[in-house]
Amino acid sequence: MAAICSLYIINKSGGLIYYKDYGSGGRMDTNDSLRVASLWHSMHAISQQLSPTTGCYGIELLEADTFDLHCFQSLTGTKFFVVCEPGTQQMESLLKVIYELYTDYVLKNPFYEMEMPIRCELFDINLSQVVQKDRVVLLGR
Amino acid sequence: MAPPGPRSGDAIFASVERVNAELFTLTYGATVRQLLTDLEEVEEVNKQLDQMGYNIGIRLIDEFLAKSNVSRCIDFKETADVIAKVGFKMFLGINATVTNWDADGTCCNIILEDNPLADFVELPDTCQGLYYCNILSGVIRGALEMVSMKTEVTWLRDVLRGDDAYELQVKLLKQVPEEYPYKDDE
Amino acid sequence: MIGVGKIKQYSNVLDKPLSKGKQEVSLSAFAFLFSELVQYNQTQVDNIAELERRLEDAGYAVGARVLELLCHREKGNRRETRLLGILSFVHSTVWKVLFGKVADSLEKGTEHEDEYMISEKELLVNRFISIPKDMGTFNCGAFVAGIVRGVLEGAGFPAVVTAHFVPVEGQQRPRTTILIKFAEEVLIFPPSLVTVLLWI
Amino acid sequence: MQFFGGSEISPSPPTPTVSGNNAHMMYVFNRNGVCLLYREWNRPLHTLNAQQDHKLMFGLLFSLKSLTAKMDPTSAERGNLGVPQLPGQGCSFHSFRTNTYKLSFMESPSGIKIILITHPKTGDLRESLKYIYNLYVEYVMKNPLYTPGTPIRSDLFNTTLDQYVRSIA
Numbered sequence: 001m002a003a004i005c006s007l008y009i010i011n012k013s014g015g016l017i018y019y020k021d022y023g024s025g026g027r028m029d030t031n032d033s034l035r036v037a038s039l040w041h042s043m044h045a046i047s048q049q050l051s052p053t054t055g056c057y058g059i060e061l062l063e064a065d066t067f068d069l070h071c072f073q074s075l076t077g078t079k080f081f082v083v084c085e086p087g088t089q090q091m092e093s094l095l096k097v098i099y100e101l102y103t104d105y106v107l108k109n110p111f112y113e114m115e116m117p118i119r120c121e122l123f124d125i126n127l128s129q130v131v132q133k134d135r136v137v138l139l140g141r
Numbered sequence: 142m143a144p145p146g147p148r149s150g151d152a153i154f155a156s157v158e159r160v161n162a163e164l165f166t167l168t169y170g171a172t173v174r175q176l177l178t179d180l181e182e183v184e185e186v187n188k189q190l191d192q193m194g195y196n197i198g199i200r201l202i203d204e205f206l207a208k209s210n211v212s213r214c215i216d217f218k219e220t221a222d223v224i225a226k227v228g229f230k231m232f233l234g235i236n237a238t239v240t241n242w243d244a245d246g247t248c249c250n251i252i253l254e255d256n257p258l259a260d261f262v263e264l265p266d267t268c269q270g271l272y273y274c275n276i277l278s279g280v281i282r283g284a285l286e287m288v289s290m291k292t293e294v295t296w297l298r299d300v301l302r303g304d305d306a307y308e309l310q311v312k313l314l315k316q317v318p319e320e321y322p323y324k325d326d327e
Numbered sequence: 328m329i330g331v332g333k334i335k336q337y338s339n340v341l342d343k344p345l346s347k348g349k350q351e352v353s354l355s356a357f358a359f360l361f362s363e364l365v366q367y368n369q370t371q372v373d374n375i376a377e378l379e380r381r382l383e384d385a386g387y388a389v390g391a392r393v394l395e396l397l398c399h400r401e402k403g404n405r406r407e408t409r410l411l412g413i414l415s416f417v418h419s420t421v422w423k424v425l426f427g428k429v430a431d432s433l434e435k436g437t438e439h440e441d442e443y444m445i446s447e448k449e450l451l452v453n454r455f456i457s458i459p460k461d462m463g464t465f466n467c468g469a470f471v472a473g474i475v476r477g478v479l480e481g482a483g484f485p486a487v488v489t490a491h492f493v494p495v496e497g498q499q500r501p502r503t504t505i506l507i508k509f510a511e512e513v514l515i516f517p518p519s520l521v522t523v524l525l526w527i
Numbered sequence: 528m529q530f531f532g533g534s535e536i537s538p539s540p541p542t543p544t545v546s547g548n549n550a551h552m553m554y555v556f557n558r559n560g561v562c563l564l565y566r567e568w569n570r571p572l573h574t575l576n577a578q579q580d581h582k583l584m585f586g587l588l589f590s591l592k593s594l595t596a597k598m599d600p601t602s603a604e605r606g607n608l609g610v611p612q613l614p615g616q617g618c619s620f621h622s623f624r625t626n627t628y629k630l631s632f633m634e635s636p637s638g639i640k641i642i643l644i645t646h647p648k649t650g651d652l653r654e655s656l657k658y659i660y661n662l663y664v665e666y667v668m669k670n671p672l673y674t675p676g677t678p679i680r681s682d683l684f685n686t687t688l689d690q691y692v693r694s695i696a
Binding site for chain 4: 005006028032035036039040042043046047048049050051052053054055056057058059060061062063064065066067069083
Binding site: 125 | 355358359361362363365366369455456457458459462467499500
């Protein structure tokens with residue numbers, strides 16, 4: 001079982017803008033990945049509504065029987081979440097690194113239109129250096 | 142362990158890749174010249190520069206948040222303060238001070254100690270009325286909007302128009318809370 | 328061309344020294360500005376050739392100013408008059424000031440006498456830029472090509488300068504080559520000869 | 528999604544007992560989405576009225592279960608999103624954490640769902656929820672006066688539950 005199963009990036013209105021499958025349990029077809037993204041977006045919002053105290057920013061970690069889901073939401077509303085083996089470490093720092101790759105190779109690309117699906121070659125190349133096959137290579141960035 | 146507090150502007154500026162300010166200044170000069178050729182009307186150029194700044198601000202804010210470890214942007218006073226102090230240093234390597242807050246903390250002035258946009262620049266008289274550095278006001282407006290703060294940013298003082306310093310005013314118009322996006326029959 | 332942003336020949340604030348060029352901004356600041364410059368120009372054109380030309384024009388204006396700035400600062404106002412001199416001036420001095428390093432390589436074209444190539448594994452302006460497939464061979468390095476042309480023509484070496492991606496095996500990313508094609512009069516009447524004639 | 532049982536009245540929230548523990552509140556739902564029990568110990572914030580709150584919580588659980596079943600990387604056939612799962616069918620989640628709270632969740636094969644909301648740093652409460660489920664079986668199911676599918680009104684259950692929760696969270 002690969003350490004990392006898949007990575008999703010969602011824009012602030014819940015649209016899936018990036019999905020990468022690391023070849024563990026069968027790739028999700030595009031419709032399903034879109035549905036997963038928008039469902040997660042609403043779950044994330046609902047979880048804030050149910051908070052017993054103020055200042056809740058939504059689900060950060062979901063623990064299921066066969067996987068963990070770590071989610072980072074930027075203050076601008078973009079969500080990055082990764083599905084991995086239960087108990088995998090360093091996912092928070094991985095998501096932070098991916099967030100920085102996003103600010104470099106997506107937001108600084110003049111040919112990227114905000115909130116649209118990400119098709120930036122440099123983002124893929126740099127991401128593949130951080131997540132080789134399914135192992136996380138957290139080199140000091 | 143408690144999340145590390147916001148990093149100082151100097152610390153970030155020292156850790157990021159930097160370029161000679163002249164490349165930045167001359168590229169900005171070329172941008173303004175292009176606008177003056179395309180648009181002719183100085184007022185149009187001011188608007189276009191502000192719009193271009195806005196387009197930059199809505200992208201640049203994420204880098205600011207990622208690198209500055211700012212964890213929450215709730216209070217306008219705190220946010221404007223950290224963006225001015227950390228943001229200008231982190232991106233332009235210059236110090237900015239935030240002064241005369243109004244009573245309810247919704248309006249402040251930002252004074253720039255230096256301005257790399259405007260080195261070697263001298264406005265010919267054909268450009269009266271041009272706010273040469275208007276891209277900066279757009280950047281602040283765009284960045285703040287991305288953290289749910291609608292603002293109005295205007296120039297109070299501009300060296301290129303004869304003042305002794307660069308000073309912006311940032312006024313909070315509305316804080317747009319993220320409304321709960323789902324009707325209750327979810 | 329409206330002369331805004333022209334180099335300060337005189338400055339009423341006489342005590343303000345011309346900067347030694349030591350000040351820095353973050354690469355991100357330049358990258359976001361350049362990205363916006365490209366996006367703005369995209370709205371002004373309807374094909375890629377035009378986009379390349381507009382970026383090149385923007386670069387040309389920068390190049391002309393860089394030459395003035397550097398001649399004053401680096402070479403004590405002595406103008407470069409030899410072809411190889413101006414090429415190495417661009418390859419090292421200009422590149423160091425603008426991009427913080429000497430260009431990776433400077434080569435003479437093999438097929439044509441009047442062609443030279445300055446190549447860079449990762450051109451600074453292209454650092455964060457991914458070109459969509461449907462834009463073919465478009466290269467934002469046209470801006471740098473414009474800078475080079477601005478410097479060369481300012482120094483009396485008119486040329487056509489273009490930017491090209493050149494694939495490098497074993498590398499996912501192609502390098503960028505700035506191709507300089509000098510006008511023939513440069514080869515027949517090099518500026519050194521021209522300046523001599525003017526004095527007679 | 529119509530999954531509510533007939534009963535409109537949901538248990539009115541008991542006066543929150545002051546308890547030193549960092550457990551906030553607890554829900555028990557049956558398979559039809561009826562809120563059998565809502566215990567509150569420490570909840571400074573109420574964004575919704577009780578009925579909406581319970582409805583939203585059940586909706587969240589329902590959707591999260593179908594999401595996790597869909598995302599299960601180990602099983603090839605995934606069913607599709609939103610289709611109700613049989614209790615215990617497919618991969619389910621046992622907790623999620625936000626910056627302000629941790630939600631621990633357990634579902635019995637009979638569809639009884641127990642949800643405990645505690646401090647974000649709380650550890651694994653799966654065993655504790657099983658224990659609470661046993662309390663439910665002992666004090667509720669075995670109580671002849673209780674009719675299944677209706678809110679739980681047993682004080683003995685409540686006090687035992689309070690004591691137990693205070694000891695674990």
